[in-house]
Amino acid sequence: MPVKVKIPTPLRKLTGNSGDVEIEGKSIGEMIENLEKSYPGLKERLCDETGAIRRFVNVYINEEDIRFMQGKDTSLKDGDEVSIIPAIAGGC
Amino acid sequence: MPSFTDEQIKRYSRHIILPEVGGKGQKKINNAKVFCVGAGGLGSPVALYLAAAGVGTIGIIDADVVDLSNLQRQILHATSDLNKPKVESAKETLTAINPDLKIVTYKEYLAVDNIIDIIKDYDIVLDGSDNFPTRFLVNDATYFAKKILVSGSIFRFDGQVAVFNHKSETSPCYRCLYPEPPPAGLVPSCQEAGVLGVIAGTIGTLQATEALKEILGIGDSLVGRLIIYDAFDMRFQVVKIHKDPNCPLCGKEPKIKELMAYEQTCHL
Numbered sequence: 001m002p003v004k005v006k007i008p009t010p011l012r013k014l015t016g017n018s019g020d021v022e023i024e025g026k027s028i029g030e031m032i033e034n035l036e037k038s039y040p041g042l043k044e045r046l047c048d049e050t051g052a053i054r055r056f057v058n059v060y061i062n063e064e065d066i067r068f069m070q071g072k073d074t075s076l077k078d079g080d081e082v083s084i085i086p087a088i089a090g091g092c
Numbered sequence: 093m094p095s096f097t098d099e100q101i102k103r104y105s106r107h108i109i110l111p112e113v114g115g116k117g118q119k120k121i122n123n124a125k126v127f128c129v130g131a132g133g134l135g136s137p138v139a140l141y142l143a144a145a146g147v148g149t150i151g152i153i154d155a156d157v158v159d160l161s162n163l164q165r166q167i168l169h170a171t172s173d174l175n176k177p178k179v180e181s182a183k184e185t186l187t188a189i190n191p192d193l194k195i196v197t198y199k200e201y202l203a204v205d206n207i208i209d210i211i212k213d214y215d216i217v218l219d220g221s222d223n224f225p226t227r228f229l230v231n232d233a234t235y236f237a238k239k240i241l242v243s244g245s246i247f248r249f250d251g252q253v254a255v256f257n258h259k260s261e262t263s264p265c266y267r268c269l270y271p272e273p274p275p276a277g278l279v280p281s282c283q284e285a286g287v288l289g290v291i292a293g294t295i296g297t298l299q300a301t302e303a304l305k306e307i308l309g310i311g312d313s314l315v316g317r318l319i320i321y322d323a324f325d326m327r328f329q330v331v332k333i334h335k336d337p338n339c340p341l342c343g344k345e346p347k348i349k350e351l352m353a354y355e356q357t358c359h360l
Contacts, residue, residue, distance in 0.1 A: 006329075008250065009248055009249050009250050009322065009324055010247070010248065010250075010285075019322070019324070019325050054274070055270065055271045055272045056270050056272065056273060056274040058269070058270070058331075060331045063330060063331045063332050064331075064332060065331065065332060065333075065334060067336070068334045068336075083320075083329065083331065085252075085318075085320055085331065087224070087245075087269075087270040087273070087274065088245045088246065088247035088250060088251075088252055089221070089222065089223055089224045089227055089245055089247070089273075090133075090222055090245055090246045090247040090287055091129075091130050091132060091133055091134040091135070091219070091220035091221050091222045091244065091245055091246060091292075
C-alpha cells in the first residue's frame, strides 16, 4: 500500500512542484529508494554518500521522528503520513 | 494588585482583564528581560509585540544598517531609516510604541567571545538569526547559560518554531533536533532563495507568543514540539522533538563542552 509523503518546498522542483506524493514502501529505506526511482535526485538530497539520512534533514512518520524509532528500518503501515523536514535558518 | 500607574493600567488593560494574566502577570511581563538575536524579518515582529506587551527590558543585537531590500519584511524599519544602524532604528520604533521600556542595543555580531557575557542579563533569548552558524552558537550558549530559547526560522514559503528550555534538564535542545548544520554552500540562504516577507510576521508572532507564555508561566509550552508552517499549502504541522540521549551537546556523553564557531554558510 502506498504511503503519503510530504515533500518540503525546497525539494518540490524534483517532484514537479508536488507537495504530496504517494509512494510504495514497507520501510522508510524502501520508500526512499522508490522516491528516487520516481523522482531522480531526491535521494541525494536526503542521504549522504554512505546512504545515511543527512543530519540536517529529519523524517517523521506522522508526528514521530524516525531517529527515535528504527531509523531507515522503521516499517510503514497503511495510512501513515511521512514528512521530510530539513533544517531552515533564515530570519533575515 | 501590584502597583501600576493609571497610564499603565489603561495601556495594559486588555492583558490585565484576562484572568490568566491579570495584574500579577502583567507585572511579570514588565519585569521580564528578553534578548532578540537580529533586528530583521523575525526580530521585527518579535520586538514590536514584546514592546507593546510591556516587556521591561529588551536587548537587540544586529550589526547591519537598514537596506532598501530589508523593507519588504522588516517592519521595525521605515524608508526614512535607510543606512541607519538597525538597532538604532529598532530602538526608535520600540520607544515610540512604548516609552516605558529599557531597550539595550548591541551593534555587533554575536560570536563565541561575546555571547555568554551578553545573554547572562536576560531570561529568554529569541533567535531570529539568518544563518546556521549563529543558530548553533545561540543554542549552545543558551544551553550553557541555562536560558530559555525561542527559536524561529523562515525560508521561502516555510517557517519553523520551537522552544528549548535550557533551565530544565528534560528539555531537548536544537542539536537534539538537528545535530549539525548543513555543510557550507549546500543550503541556499534566504538572500539567495528569497522569502515571502509576511512569513516573518507569522513566525515572529508565534515566537513572541511563546515568549510571553514562558514569562507568564501559562498554557502548554511548545517545548518538545516543532511547529512547521507551509504557507504555500497553508498548513501547520506539529511534530515531536525528543531529547536525544546521543546529543553532542546535552546528551549523556556530550562531545561539545565549550562554544564553537562554524564556518559561515550565508555570506551577506
